[in-house]
């Protein structure tokens with residue numbers, strides 16, 4: 304009872320009844336309800352799918368494109384291999400000048416740079432014992448041997464576990480020293496340098512100066528033995544065309560492109576074309592731009608279909624209201640207030656929007672997962688986007704239902720019942 | 723089944739207050755040309771009455787009934803329901819009164835085609851505070867009461883006209899109203915169904931329900947104890963038939 308008025312009877316319409324009656328209203332015309340959903344399904348689905356696919360693709364780019372790769376330039380020797388009769392017919396490549404490291408070091412933006420290659424050894428015997436016989440238990444002949452300049456060794460970004468890296472002094476003097484990759488060290492049974500261990504390669508002794516546990520730019524170095532370039536040339540000959548020499552350059556952030564353009568000229572002003580410098584792919588900016596444009600297009604399409612969906616809901620709801628004039632009049636005669644009628648129409652249109660959002664978001668999630676699986680990517684989707692979609696749908700549905708709801712509440716029971 | 727009595731604090735103190743009291747009620751439909759469907763009607767209807775309203779087409783019978791049922795407002799005069807002046811109440815209060823105290827039966831049934839008899843009756847309960855658990859039982863009781871125990875779960879299109887109208891009556895009385903308003907309830911029914919329906923209305927009236935029936939059918943009017951004749955928007959005769967059996971309208975429902 305309100306304000307001392309004498310009327311005790313107030314009609315009620317609890318939430319549960321509101322929900323039941325609205326669902327019954329929708330179920331009464333299932334075909335039309337489903338068709339009405341399409342616009343909202345497409346709209347919300349497109350939104351979620353675009354956001355999900357963009358996130359997934361960006362995640363993928365991010366994975367491939369790290370800080371490390373952004374600051375790495377490699378220069379490959381693509382010159383014509385030289386044949387030599389005395390090297391058993393093997394072609395070798397030595398286009399890098401002896402002072403290659405210094406020439407590139409001088410360039411702006413270079414942190415460390417150096418030449419390295421894999422040494423070709425025929426039937427090598429690698430052991431901690433000078434007397435190891437090929438194929439015997441203490442022969443580790445399968446281990447790869449790399450030649451690296453002092454700069455190359457540092458440009459690899461190695462993590463030194465114990466000892467130290469060989470320096471330019473060792474390279475200049477072609478010292479018989481070796482740095483072991485962690486995997487090679489454990490295979491040779493060397494874990495510390497207190498006993499000043501020595502490794503024999505084909506009977507030649509090399510003093511172990513350090514062990515490294517990481518080499519970010521040349522990860523394969525971890526599994527082998529690294530000797531100075533000059534030492535390798537003296538003992539094992541020039542780099543061969545099967546494993547051509549390469550320069551690895553650690554650049555400052557943002558300098559990679561510039562360094563890649565300048566390095567071949569700095570190395571061989573007379574003939575820079577024997578080198579091919581590989582800068583990190585500039586995918587960040589290019590793909591980012593493409594994605595942004597596509598995303599914008601898709602999002603505006605999604606917005607358009609959301610709008611069409613809303614108009615569809617408004618239309619269907621209005622038709623349903625007009626069709627059910629008699630029912631609305633009957634409800635009024637049974638005690639429904641105008642507000643109850645409004646609430647029911649809004650609830651019906653809101654439910655349509657909610658369902659559309661739910662279905663759209665579910666389909667979009669499935670799509671994102673399917674694309675990610677097909678491309679072997681990791682599916683990334685902000686759960687907020689998926690959860691937000693049904694909410695957006697519901698709000699849209701309610702907004703779309705406003706006009707029909709007001710129309711419905713204005714229906715006079717008398718007029719409605721006369722028909 | 724007992725029907726709602728005027729309750730303390732609702733504007734009526736005794737059962738002697740008429741269910742309906744109309745003073746100088748007129749209803750003019752705005753033209754052009756304006757139609758004076760009702761002119762200066764004074765009317766009192768006692769609780770437990772059984773009233774027939776007759777008259778030629780266009781006499782204003784439906785107009786009168788719509789005013790009684792709070793489906794319409796008078797152009798002039800006052801209209802009281804259980805002593806409450808309803809002509810100027812806001813719409814939400816009128817909706818509440820309508821749902822709680824008035825049952826309607828229409829010539830064209832107005833059943834929802836997709837809902838069973840039971841669900842159609844339960845539709846009247848959702849706006850009236852009845853707890854969910856009690857609804858199906860109350861609706862089923864109302865259907866049993868109108869003789870449709872065997873058709874409780876039937877859809878309207880599988881029911882005969884007479885059965886449909888009985889579902890409508892069950893829906894009208896499930897909330898225990900004060901007043902049952904019927905606008906030509908037998909208009910679409912054959913004579914057998916009409917007889918069944920009249921028996922039903924009679925028995926509801928015997929339980930204390932005030933029944934007002936508009937009819938063109940003399941056999942329907944003959945059942946009522948009071949007959950109001952209308953012509954051109956006026957009450958031209960109001961005859962009270964001496965009850966064929968003594969009927970104490972206060973004793974029947976408490």
Ligand SMILES: Nc1ncnc2c1ncn2[C@@H]1O[C@H](COP(=O)(O)OP(=O)(O)OP(=O)(O)O)[C@@H](O)[C@H]1O
Pocket residue numbers: 751752757758759777778779780781782783784785786
């Ligand atoms: N909404 C309206 N607008 C204008 N005139 C109306 C309206 N409703 C009814 N009338 C007129 O009011 C008069 C009374 O109508 P009412 O429906 O009350 O007659 P009735 O006695 O119920 O007739 P019937 O026996 O044919 O149902 C008629 O002349 C009718 O044309």
Ligand SMILES: [Mg+2]
Pocket residue numbers: 783784785905
């Ligand atoms: Mg009429």
